[in-house]
Amino acid sequence: MSDILSIRNLSKTFSVEGRPLPVLENINLTVAEGEFVAVVGHSGCGKSTLLKIIAGLETADPGGAVFLHGREITAPGPDRGMIFQEHRLMPWLTVEKNVTLGLWDKSRRERARLADEYLKLVKLEGFKKAYPGQLSGGMSQRAAIARALATNPQTLLLDEPFGALDALTKIEMQREIMKIHNGKKTTMIIVTHDIEEAVFLAHRIVVMSNRPGRIRDIVTVELPENRSRGSADFGWYKKKVYDYFFEPEEDTAPEFAL
Ligand SMILES: Nc1ncnc2c1ncn2[C@@H]1O[C@H](COP(=O)(O)OP(=O)(O)OP(=O)(O)O)[C@@H](O)[C@H]1O
Ligand SMILES: [Mg+2]
Structure with a gap:
């Protein structure tokens, strides 16, 4: 290595x-x-x-x-991706939009695919259109983890x-x-x-x-x-x-x- x-x-x-x-x-x-x-x-x-x-x-x-x-x-x-101690999601964006925030260089289709993949990974596939204010603390942190992983x-x-x-x-x-x-x-x-x-x-x-x-x-x-x-x-x-x-x-x- x-x-x-x-x-x-x-x-x-x-x-x-x-x-x-x-x-x-x-x-x-x-x-x-x-x-x-x-x-x-x-x-x-x-x-x-x-x-x-x-x-x-x-x-x-x-x-x-x-x-x-x-x-x-x-x-x-x-x-370098970073997952912070607190989730730092944008409250005015849906979970899906938060997760794809760093993927501005990707096509719309690819962004949607990556959002699906990583939201599934953190078990939030049913909350794509929810806003952070509608999530529990743990769910918000899982969304933040998906956001950091999505940029690979x-x-x-x-x-x-x-x-x-x-x-x-x-x-x-x-x-x-x-x-x-x-x-x-x-x-x-x-x-x-x-x-x-x-x-x-x-x-x-x-x-x-x-x-x-x-x-x-x-x-x-x-x-x-x-x-x-x-x-x-x-x-x-x-x-x-x-x-x-x-x-x-x-x-x-x-x-x-x-
Ligand atoms: N921007 C800042 N301005 C002044 N002091 C700061 C700043 N950021 C952190 N500190 C101080 O630096 C010290 C270390 O902070 P840090 O957040 O790195 O600790 P930590 O080891 O991550 O603690 P914890 O386990 O509680 O998260 C603390 O005393 C904190 O008050
Ligand atoms: Mg700390």
């Missing part, structure tokens, strides 16, 4: 009420073409900021940069895409994303709070420190593509990542009187 994305010496400091707020500190990471990378860390450690910089929606501090195929990222582009980007940036979904839909969507990844070999970077999700999806898990976010460690998940959540190996990786964030839990096994 050749490298597609290279993050070099990336730091980011915001200014809040006239004071500097360091959010990311010296991030260095290379992502291979077709790789699935998960980023986990506490709230506020800069995960969304990192994805926004890769998307070209936010700039890095001078001295740091992100390169895509060796070219420095300075703006958003159709080569080379790299997909996912910012807690399943956080608003119920537990069962979340598992279904994780499996669908995995199928898409395996089929299309899209490079994917997912930010998540959910350690199980990270172990289920990722080849490597980037563990971040608290703000300012630094890379504490990178865990390589050596599990087969079809992962079983119940397997001992799966549990081993989950525990390994949990242990970066939490003290070992006390042994609560009941004591038996002799």
Whole structure:
């Protein structure tokens, strides 16, 4: 696998009420073409900021940069799709129009075909003509996922895409994303709070420190593509990542009187 994305010496400091707020500190990471990378860390450690910089929606501090195929990222582009933490659908457009928003270069027929394909994938085929205000939170997020997938980007940036979904839909969507990844070999970077999700999806898990976010460690998940959540190996990786964030839990096994 050749490298597609290279993050070099990336730091980011915001200014809040006239004071500097360091959010990311010296991030260095290379992502291979077709790789699935998960980023986990506490709230506020800069995960969304990192994805926004890769998307070209936010700039890095001078001295740091992100390169895509060796070219420095300075703006958003159709080569990178992003699914945001919140759905960001246009409330005045139907679900179908929202999903085909990025497909302006395609014919009407092709747009309709892609809308059908991806709305079916996220199980919203009956809601093409609905408006976002008529959908539940989880349905809106599924529409946003369809919109990001429909443009078939080379790299997909996912910012807690399943956080608003119920537990069962979340598992279904994780499996669908995995199928898409395996089929299309899209490079994917997912930010998540959910350690199980990270172990289920990722080849490597980037563990971040608290703000300012630094890379504490990178865990390589050596599990087969079809992962079983119940397997001992799966549990081993989950525990390994949990242990970066939490003290070992006390042994609560009941004591038996002799
Ligand atoms: N545009 C901005 N201006 C000023 N501060 C910002 C801006 N965007 C983010 N921040 C601050 O940067 C820090 C990191 O924010 P970010 O959204 O990247 O965190 P996160 O790791 O994604 O958190 P969460 O898990 O809660 O989504 C926060 O303290 C936030 O207040
Ligand atoms: Mg965030």
